[in-house]
Amino acid sequence: MMLSNLRMARPFHIIIQPFKVFRKLAVDKYFYASLFTVLLLFVVWIVLTATGFADELFLPGPAKVWQSFLSVSTEGYQGSTLVVHVYTSLYRILISFLLSCLVGIPLGILMGASKTARSLLNPLIEFYRPLPPLGLYTLLVMWLGIGEESKLALLFLAGLPGVIIATIQAVQDIDESYLRVARGLGASRRTILLNVYLPAAGPTILAGMRISLGFVYTVLVAAEIVAATAGIGWMIWDASKFLLSDVVIMGLIVLGLTGVALDLFMRLLGKLLMPWTRKSRFGTS
């Protein structure tokens, strides 16, 4: 089929791309700029705590936070080690985020391509999107119970709108000429969907996914407040009740690092799967 020309030459890129990507990430001068910010923050932290300017109750020094990292890693916090807490939370985050993408991307494409579908579904999404997660959560707990289901549902609902909205935008932004060419060449709806919509919309969808993952992270603590016994969010919540601010800060740092790692992973994946991504959109952010 002539249409196969529309498909990008993937295999080649998959072999070459990772090395390029790594090199780019490692030696970029912007990387040093980012590193500078991190180091500056660290120095400010040390100065604030070492001079006694900050109350230790609220901001313990790096040494104390490191200590709690070591003790929670080896002895654990309330029955689970740090690895278990991280694993439990990441499991919840990834499952629900994956679900948001699996539901959100097709829905978004549908809503982007068809005005009827958009009008049908928009009220629903626009209504629940600004609702505070805790308010929503009360209802979810009543409906789904205090087990994993309600936690996953809350995280899923947090991630969904971002994916859908980005996908709609992406689909609407597709150059009409691509579609006309494909149709002119006699492409079926299915082919257009897989070979035109998805590749062209991919980069924007990925951007939406990255933002969505952020939203999922923001509700993690809320999701783990009710009846959790493990998870980084729960650990932070529980420790805050006992004013263990070193554990709270340590938990936040670990949580943040997993978020950065996941985001990096998604960017890498984007560069591998969609090497045609415009630089201006994804270059170094």
Next chain:
Amino acid sequence: MLSSFAKKTLGISSGLALSLATFAPQVSAAPKPKNVTVGYLNLVNAQLVTKSLGLMQKYMPGVKIKYIKVGGGGDMLRAIAAKQVDFGGLGNPPTAIGVTKGLPIQGTMVLNMLGAVEAMVVRKSANIKTWNDLKGKTIAAPFGSTTHYLLLKALSDAGIKPSSMKILDLRPADIAAAWARGDIDAAWYWEPNLDKAVKDGGEIFITSGDMEKKGYPTWDVGVVMNSFASKYPDYVVRFVKAECEGIDYWLKYPKKTAKIIAKELSLSLPDATRMMKGTEMVPCKTQLTSQYIGKTGRIGGFADTLVETSKFLVSQKRLPKQLTRRDYEAFINPVWLEKATK
């Protein structure tokens, strides 16, 4: 100096005519706060009476009183750490945590002793008759609260490992919801939410009052921020006076009090009456005896409870270090009660 004093005296004397009928204010040049924020725990005690009768207003004329309802000790501790309240109330475990962590607070008075108002409810159908029957079951308690403390104490006294069952951290309102769904078999928490579980196929297994008889008293103590106390000492005394009047009212007019509790917590009158019986209110003069707050220089039993509680929390790794009785004595300040009951 003279003119400002004259102004104040003038101001007071003009206000005197209005308030003399109900209460004679102490004539002093003490500074007056603009607002006073009172954090009160969502449970059944005389603070609701004080609030409903506007006693705080009566003792602090011209001051804006703001009441904030707080769900449990853990939340109250956070509110205090964030300096969002001037006055608060804490159960003994949060108090032990706050004092050990060096929060700038001092204990002023006994808000209430916890009796049957806190209890462990078990689902009838779960067939729980002994502590051993709890093995493999799901039990809820608000972590860091008095009931969580008593649950773990009772389990360790019965020689049962907490790990042999599933203990969940839920807030009182969430416990009620989880109970209605059948997600949990037992829960140790407090009124007014406790009643919902009891009425919905539950029965009381043990009360916090039973645990008090076994030597584990639990209570809520009124606390004041140190900064507020040093700035407006006069107003701490006024606060204590207002709460004392609420307690006296509770003890003197149980029927009227039940009506107030019923209104404040949207309960039926019989429910409110029953819940009131589970809370032991201590008259302010009695609070100065060795069983409770004690006197200046001879701090009472509350300090011992705090030592016991923190020992337990240290063993649970919820607290990093154990303080001495002297440190807890320093937290309890009977001066306010002594002045208020004079």
